[in-house]
Amino acid sequence: MATNVAASRLQGTGANALELDDVGRQFGALTALSGISMRIAAGERRAVLGSNGAGKTTLFNTITGDFNPTSGTIRFFGEDITTLAAYERIRRGLRRTYQISQLFTNLTVLESVYLACRGVSRRRFSLLRPSPSDGAMAQAESIVHAVHLDDDRNATVGMLSHGQQRQLEIALALAGAPRFILFDEPAAGLSPTERRDLIEILNALPKHIGYIIIEHDLDVALRVSEYVSMMHNGRLFTEGTPEEIENDPTVQEIYLGGGHG
Incomplete structure (x- = not known):
């Protein structure tokens, strides 16, 4: 019992x-x-x-x-x-996902995760493009791999299946060392x-x-x-x-x- x-x-x-x-x-x-x-x-x-x-x-x-x-x-x-x-x-x-998807459909998968990582970093207000050594980009690449979206990293979010969008939501929740x-x-x-x-x-x-x-x-x-x-x-x-x-x-x-x- x-x-x-x-x-x-x-x-x-x-x-x-x-x-x-x-x-x-x-x-x-x-x-x-x-x-x-x-x-x-x-x-x-x-x-x-x-x-x-x-x-x-x-x-x-x-x-x-x-x-x-x-x-x-x-x-x-x-x-x-x-x-x-x-x-x-x-x-x-503290992070969360929602029952209803809240995604930017015109961005790619990698762009979405990168922005989430950047948004919780100290450089979140910088207007500079990411450099090859950008830590947020490296983290985004790692997170995309963790949620099994490697093959779709450059796909536009709006073109993803419902299941893939749910995987992306998990990726966004993982941004910034939760x-x-x-x-x-x-x-x-x-x-x-x-x-x-x-x-x-x-x-x-x-x-x-x-x-x-x-x-x-x-x-x-x-x-x-x-x-x-x-x-x-x-x-x-x-x-x-x-x-x-x-x-x-x-x-x-x-x-x-x-x-x-």
């Missing part, structure tokens, strides 16, 4: 990437999040699962600063970031072959980069995570290993519709 949230990993340590304490978010009379407390260690790969309306994307938005929680605190590597602007969280190494990434349904709309490629990309990320993945595809989520937090109606209701979550009858009833093949 999956562990009860009240007894799960809530003890603070110096090695946590994210610490959420009693985080809540209201929109007028609507309570989207209530009493969310979790600890995610540096380098940990966590899945946050739940049915539509469970509060998963709202949770991401509070962590990244798209809007602040109405209650509770959020710490990132020990620093209280509850009220920091989103760009300040990015500067501290410390932690939030992946918002990266497998949405992917073919079985593209899902296998996504799993390979995520599992091959450097071990020091932790992440949370929101994903409706259980086969993807459970193969790229070490620990799973289940949400329902804006609350955490259980946590456990992928095996515990997959075999938990309450999870199957609420989320999997009675079973998971």
Whole structure:
């Protein structure tokens, strides 16, 4: 059985990437999040699962600063970031992807990744063209390789398949040496072959980069995570290993519709 949230990993340590304490978010009379407390260690790969309306994307938005929680605190590597602007969280190494692609379709793959690397560098306001020794360009080349887009590095983003654009979004999140990434349904709309490629990309990320993945595809989520937090109606209701979550009858009833093949 999956562990009860009240007894799960809530003890603070110096090695946590994210610490959420009693985080809540209201929109007028609507309570989207209530009493969310979790600890995610540096380098940990966590899945946050739940049915539509469970509060998963709202949770991401509070962590990244798209809007602040109405209650509770959020710490990132020990620093209280509850009220920091989103760009300040990015500067501290927090990244995310979105459910809906947000890409510049007229740029090439390499140009897109280069601009992302340049945008978080000290030279981001320079108007000079990149030199052969430009560090941001070297990083961009490495990231393009990491997300399996070598053959499409000079292709225009608008000409990429949906799956390739999702790979590019992961590349953009890797720009500038991130410390932690939030992946918002990266497998949405992917073919079985593209899902296998996504799993390979995520599992091959450097071990020091932790992440949370929101994903409706259980086969993807459970193969790229070490620990799973289940949400329902804006609350955490259980946590456990992928095996515990997959075999938990309450999870199957609420989320999997009675079973998971």
